[in-house]
Amino acid sequence: MSGLVARLVVERGAFRLDLDLTVAPGEVVALLGPNGAGKSTALAALAGAVPLTAGSVRLDDLVLADAGRTVDPSRRSVGWVLQDALLFPHLTAGENVAFGLRARGVRRGEASATAAAELARLGIGELASARPREISGGQAQRVALARALAPRPRLLLLDEPLAALDVEVRDSVRAVLGERLRGNDGCTVLVTHDPVDAERLSDRIVVVERGVAVQEGTAAQLRDAPATPYVAAMFPV
Numbered sequence: 001m002s003g004l005v006a007r008l009v010v011e012r013g014a015f016r017l018d019l020d021l022t023v024a025p026g027e028v029v030a031l032l033g034p035n036g037a038g039k040s041t042a043l044a045a046l047a048g049a050v051p052l053t054a055g056s057v058r059l060d061d062l063v064l065a066d067a068g069r070t071v072d073p074s075r076r077s078v079g080w081v082l083q084d085a086l087l088f089p090h091l092t093a094g095e096n097v098a099f100g101l102r103a104r105g106v107r108r109g110e111a112s113a114t115a116a117a118e119l120a121r122l123g124i125g126e127l128a129s130a131r132p133r134e135i136s137g138g139q140a141q142r143v144a145l146a147r148a149l150a151p152r153p154r155l156l157l158l159d160e161p162l163a164a165l166d167v168e169v170r171d172s173v174r175a176v177l178g179e180r181l182r183g184n185d186g187c188t189v190l191v192t193h194d195p196v197d198a199e200r201l202s203d204r205i206v207v208v209e210r211g212v213a214v215q216e217g218t219a220a221q222l223r224d225a226p227a228t229p230y231v232a233a234m235f236p237v
């Protein structure tokens with residue numbers, strides 16, 4: 001079966017995450033939940049940055065992780081974007097985007113052409129030669145998204161990618177990201193505590209509270225029949 005099929009069991013002190021997650025190719029699934037629910041832990045486990053206590057992560061035909069084992073990062077087709085762009089300050093925007101492609105063995109000319117095309121898709125083609133200190137926070141986050149998307153990862157992990165942005169900038173980056181995700185054939189998992197991000201960017205929302213999924217569905221389904229007070233508060237009628 002293609003796509004992501006994961007059972008994530010992670011124990012961190014007193015906290016236990018126990019989450020089943022499947023994402024079809026082309027699908028965007030949002031993990032929505034309050035602080036400390038385990039969303040970032042789930043994403044880090046999918047990325048191989050946190051070991052599984054039990055369970056497994058399978059992406060297409062490859063097992064990326066199971067208890068006590070993760071596949072070498074070079075064999076994982078995974079892109080990860082965090083709240084802060086974390087660009088390399090000494091590289092231009094185009095070089096930042098090309099970096100991941102070069103690391104995968106893509107030749108310099110092809111990597112820079114692909115990087116330029118990806119920056120253009122995210123609406124910042126004119127910034128390819130700019131350095132991170134010359135661009136705004138919203139532009140930097142678009143560069144970080146371009147860097148993750150350019151190698152066409154089979155799995156894209158977005159951890160609160162809009163949370164650090166001002167409201168107006170947030171709306172425009174959300175719109176461009178939504179458009180880009182609609183044309184993406186990989187699996188995407190978006191972590192957010194913002195119901196607007198979840199509703200606008202995902203096909204399906206999984207609500208996580210205290211390490212477990214309490215409900216899943218579209219925003220309309222969650223609004224119609226909220227399973228917990230948190231879901232009711234996030235999706236008022």
Ligand SMILES: Nc1ncnc2c1ncn2[C@@H]1O[C@H](COP(=O)(O)OP(=O)(O)OP(=O)(O)O)[C@@H](O)[C@H]1O
Pocket residue numbers: 012013015033034035036037038039040041042193
């Ligand atoms: N490095 C760590 N070591 C031990 N426990 C941790 C570590 N990181 C997170 N935790 C614990 O794991 C639990 C889940 O945290 P996590 O960051 O995954 O939640 P979250 O839903 O992403 O919340 P937030 O929105 O606040 O980031 C919390 O109880 C937290 O204290």
